[in-house]
Amino acid sequence: MMKNRHRAAMISACLAASGLAMPAFSASAAPVPSGYDQFIVTFSDAAARGVTLSGVTTVREMAGGGLVVRPAARGLDRAGAQRLMGQLARQAGVASVEPDLIVTAQAVPNDPRYPEQWHYFEPTGGMNLPGAWDTADGTGVTVAVIDTGIVEHSDLAANVLPGYDFISDAASARDGDGRDADPTDEGDWYAAGECGQVNPSNSSWHGTHVAGTVAAVSNNGVGVAGVASKAKILPLRVLGKCGGRTSDIADAITWASGGRVPRVDVNPNPAKVINMSLGGSGRCAQAYQRAINGAVSRGTTVVVAAGNSNADVANFTPANCSNTVTVASNDRQGNRAFYSNFGALIDVTAPGGEVRNETDPPGTRTKPQDGVLSTLNAGATVAAAESYQTYMGTSMAAPHVAGLAALMLGETSLAPAQVESTLKAHVRPLPGTCTGGCGAGIVDATATIAAL
Structure with missing residues (x-):
């Protein structure tokens, strides 16, 4: 009985x-x-x-x-x-x-450039995403993208919440007033000789590219698909001309997760996931660690790009901070990408792509199709027409994981430590090579969602 x-x-x-x-x-x-x-x-x-x-x-x-x-x-x-x-x-x-249930073919988005997003579906270097979409879409989850801000894009607009500009220096912000409630990316371009660089650089529209990977609108017959197409993006601007300051980034982490920041109204849309595709060399700043610990205590999972220096991640921050999900990058062939940081502090790997051109040495040349395709802007300095472009980097790998975390949290309630352990428990081994340590393996979206 x-x-x-x-x-x-x-x-x-x-x-x-x-x-x-x-x-x-x-x-x-x-x-x-x-x-x-x-x-x-x-x-x-x-x-x-x-x-x-x-x-x-x-x-x-x-x-x-x-x-x-x-x-x-x-x-x-x-x-x-x-x-x-x-x-x-x-x-x-x-x-x-x-x-004895009826099932149907796996869902495939109708976005016309989805077939170019190998990083979602290819069995070698992709994250095995389509099977996860059969049940999960990120509904009800907000993902904060702490980055350069965002520019208007029709493939993102429906999923973007009001964010905040945390750049306190008016010259770096390029908007003339420092911190404000407008997270619009004003461009991070600089001229020759500025920002300690010999050569000039165009605006990257980096935050817009990252946001598209996390949650571009899917099945709208336009452009690309996002990992968590029903999640919401909370854009927070911390990177401007010449980069961003630790103090601004730390405040953005606190505010994104629902904490209080002096002289800033409380965030009405606290994020369950934070993506930080940013970093620099050095130890984990105490300001970062305090902000990250506070975010995690409020139930927010913090995902950080490992960095692109082909070096031990232990020497790069905030990727070396505790209580984060630190993400390395793999290429289309399932190897650790040539630029990706590595080491014992890596938690998981995700597709970040490789894009090399005809000036690179023989044997290292790849095609633009080997990068990560996402939303962008065509403006060289200030914003112009919306566009799509392939980028490569751990900055591109991290939002794959942030999007997967959103899919998970849309299905069930998990503490940040549970999100991390579940991600790590359901990876697959890198089919290629990884010297130095790539964490548990390549994230597997279908296996992760099925485990819930």
């Missing part, structure tokens, strides 16, 4: 989880029943297969000894199905009962 009660409890749990087999959206038009009209029964041994089950009719036998049955009362709802499964589970000789 105890076994039967335990079995009934397991059946109830199975039914509650069985929605995972039903795609959130489908590539086919197969009808999905409103109730549960068919079940699979297995038996404890061969002798038990001959028992007569009450309340159902037999449809057919299965290979391996299972039996497909239908309820006498057709079109059961979830509660009715649960009762019937419990009744079947308690009958003599029954080992298990599960719904």
